Amino acid sequence: MDPISMNSYNVSNLLRIGGLATGLDTDSIVKQLMKVASLPLDKLNQQKQWYQWQQEDLRDINAKLMNLRNNVVASLRLQGTFMAKTVTSSNTSVATATAGTNAVNGTYTLSVTQLATAAATASTDRIGAYYIDSDNKIQYNALNTTGGRITLVLKNKDGKTFSNITIPANANINDVISAINSVSKDTGIVATYDQNLDRLFLVSNVTGSSSTIDFSATTDQTAQNFLTSVLKLPSDVLTSGKITGQDAIFTFNNVQITSSTNNVTVAGINVTLTGTTASGQNITLTVSTDVDKIYNTIKNFVDTYNDVITQMYTKLTEKRYYDYPPLTDEQKQAMKENDIKLWEEKARSGNLANDETLMRAYYSLRQVVSSTVSGVGSLSSIGITTGQWYEGGKLYIDEAKLKDAIANNLNKVMQIFTGVYSSDGTTLVSKGIAQQLYGYFENGTFKEGVLGTAINAITRKAGSSTQLYDNSFIGNRIREIDDRIAEMQKRLKDLEDRYYRQFTQLEIFVGQMNTQSAWLNQQIGIMTK
Numbered sequence: 001m002d003p004i005s006m007n008s009y010n011v012s013n014l015l016r017i018g019g020l021a022t023g024l025d026t027d028s029i030v031k032q033l034m035k036v037a038s039l040p041l042d043k044l045n046q047q048k049q050w051y052q053w054q055q056e057d058l059r060d061i062n063a064k065l066m067n068l069r070n071n072v073v074a075s076l077r078l079q080g081t082f083m084a085k086t087v088t089s090s091n092t093s094v095a096t097a098t099a100g101t102n103a104v105n106g107t108y109t110l111s112v113t114q115l116a117t118a119a120a121t122a123s124t125d126r127i128g129a130y131y132i133d134s135d136n137k138i139q140y141n142a143l144n145t146t147g148g149r150i151t152l153v154l155k156n157k158d159g160k161t162f163s164n165i166t167i168p169a170n171a172n173i174n175d176v177i178s179a180i181n182s183v184s185k186d187t188g189i190v191a192t193y194d195q196n197l198d199r200l201f202l203v204s205n206v207t208g209s210s211s212t213i214d215f216s217a218t219t220d221q222t223a224q225n226f227l228t229s230v231l232k233l234p235s236d237v238l239t240s241g242k243i244t245g246q247d248a249i250f251t252f253n254n255v256q257i258t259s260s261t262n263n264v265t266v267a268g269i270n271v272t273l274t275g276t277t278a279s280g281q282n283i284t285l286t287v288s289t290d291v292d293k294i295y296n297t298i299k300n301f302v303d304t305y306n307d308v309i310t311q312m313y314t315k316l317t318e319k320r321y322y323d324y325p326p327l328t329d330e331q332k333q334a335m336k337e338n339d340i341k342l343w344e345e346k347a348r349s350g351n352l353a354n355d356e357t358l359m360r361a362y363y364s365l366r367q368v369v370s371s372t373v374s375g376v377g378s379l380s381s382i383g384i385t386t387g388q389w390y391e392g393g394k395l396y397i398d399e400a401k402l403k404d405a406i407a408n409n410l411n412k413v414m415q416i417f418t419g420v421y422s423s424d425g426t427t428l429v430s431k432g433i434a435q436q437l438y439g440y441f442e443n444g445t446f447k448e449g450v451l452g453t454a455i456n457a458i459t460r461k462a463g464s465s466t467q468l469y470d471n472s473f474i475g476n477r478i479r480e481i482d483d484r485i486a487e488m489q490k491r492l493k494d495l496e497d498r499y500y501r502q503f504t505q506l507e508i509f510v511g512q513m514n515t516q517s518a519w520l521n522q523q524i525g526i527m528t529k
Contacts (some may be wrong), residue, residue: 053351058352061249065455073437094274095275099268100265100269104267108287110271118203135150150169188211212245247259287392292403312392314445357458390475460472
C-alpha cells in the first residue's frame with residue numbers, strides 16, 4: 001500500500017498514539033497542558049469549598065442559637081421558672097414532700113394516724129400446689145379435680161359490677177393465677193404465688209376503704225369450696241365488705257383529712273405519707289424558695305450563652321490567611337494527613353471575619369444582655385457581669401450575690417428575666433431580658449425576639465440541614481458554582497480530546513514521512529547498483 005494512502009483513514013477512529021513515531025511523551029505533555037488549562041477550575045472548587053466552610057460554621061452557630069432559645073431562654077421568660085420551691089421534712093420516715101409553684105413559703109405541721117392500705121388476703125395454710133419428683137424437679141398438682149370448669153365471680157373495682165373467672169378442669173396454680181390476672185384490669189386484683197410458703201396471695205392495686213376483695217357473688221358451692229378449701233383463702237372473701245383496704249387519716253395544720261392514697265396534695269404541697277406519728281406528736285414540713293434550682297437554671301443560661309457568644313466573637317475576629325487557599329484534590333494527594341489538617345485550619349480561618357449577618361446577630365445579643373429592665377435593674381445588679389473587652393461579651397456569675405438575690409429579692413430576679421407587668425397582670429410594662437431574647441406578646445401580637453431574628457437571618461444566608469431545598473444565599477452561590485464547574489469540566493474534556501487528536505495526527509504524519517523516506521532510500525539504493 002502506498003504510504004500516502006494512510007490519509008484515507010479517519011483519524012478520529014484511531015486509538016491515542018503516544019510517541020510511536022515522534023518519541024514524544026504525549027500523555028505527560030497533555031497532562032501538563034491540562035494542568036494549566038484547569039487552573040480556573042481549581043479556583044472554582046476552592047471558591048466552592050470556601051462557601052461550604054462558611055455554611056457549615058454558620059449552621060453550627062445557628063444550632064447553638066436555637067438551643068439557647070428553645071431549651072434555655074424559653075423557660076426563663078416564664079414566671080413559673082422562678083417559683084421553684086423545696087420542702088424539708090423534719091421526719092422523712094413519716095412523710096416526704098415536694099412543692100408546686102403555688103405553695104406558700106412557711107412551716108406546716110403534720111400528724112399521721114394511719115396510712116392508706118390496699119385490700120389484701122392470702123391462703124391460711126399450705127395448699128399443696130406442687131411436689132418434688134424423683135429427679136428433684138418441681139411438678140405442679142391439679143387443683144381443680146372436679147372434672148369440669150369452675151366459675152369464680154369477683155367484684156370489680158368500681159364496686160358495682162362483677163367479672164367471671166373461669167378455672168379449667170385439671171388447672172394447676174399457674175392456671176389459677178393466669179385466670180385471676182386476666183381480669184385484673186377490671187377487678188384491680190392481682191394474684192401471686194409464693195412457692196416457699198406454698199400460698200396464694202391476692203392484693204388490690206388501689207388503696208383506700210373502697211378497695212375490696214369480694215367473691216360474694218360466687219354462689220356455686222363447688223366454686224366456694226375451691227376458694228376456701230383448695231386455695232385455702234379465708235371465708236371472709238365470700239362476704240361483701242369483709243376484706244377491704246383503709247384510708248389514710250392525718251391532720252395538716254390541725255385540720256383532719258382522709259385520703260384513699262398516701263400521696264396527697266394540700267396547700268400546693270405534694271405529700272407522700274410513709275409512716276405514722278405517736279399520739280399527740282407532729283412533724284413539720286418547711287416550704288422555701290429552691291434557691292439552688294433557680295440558680296442552676298440561670299447558670300445554665302449563662303453557660304449556654306457564653307458558649308455561643310464566644311464562638312460568634314471568635315469567628316468574627318479570626319485572622320484570615322490569604323496565603324493558605326483551600327487545597328485541591330491533587331495537592332492533598334501529595335501531602336500527609338497531619339499536614340493537610342494544619343493547612344486547612346489556616347485556610348478555613350477567617351471565613352466569617354466581619355461577616356455582616358453574624359455581626360448584627362452578635363451585637364444584638366450583647367445589647368439585650370447588657371440592657372437595663374426599666375424600673376428593675378440589669379443583670380449586673382444581681383451578680384451577672386460582663387468580662388474583659390477581649391473576651392467578646394462573656395458573662396460571669398458572682399455566685400454568692402446571685403444566690404442572695406434569689407433568696408431575698410426573688411421578685412427582682414424574676415422581673416429582670418420575665419419583665420414587669422401591670423398590677424392586674426394583663427399589660428407588659430417593661431420587657432425582661434429573656435422576653436427580649438425569645439419574644440413576647442404585645443397588643444395581642446407575638447413579637448419575635450432577638451434570637452428568632454438572628455436565627456432567621458442566618459438561615460436566609462446559610463440555610464438549614466432540615467430544609468428539603470436550600471434556597472439560602474450561600475446555597476444558591478454553591479449551585480451556581482456547581483453549574484460553572486460542570487460546564488468547565490465539559491470544556492476541559494473537549495480540550496483534552498482535541499490535544500490528543502492533534503498529537504495523534506502528528507504521529508500519523510511523522511509515521512507517513514518515515515515510511516516514505518524509507519521507500520525513497522530503497523529506490524535510490526536500487527538505482528545506484
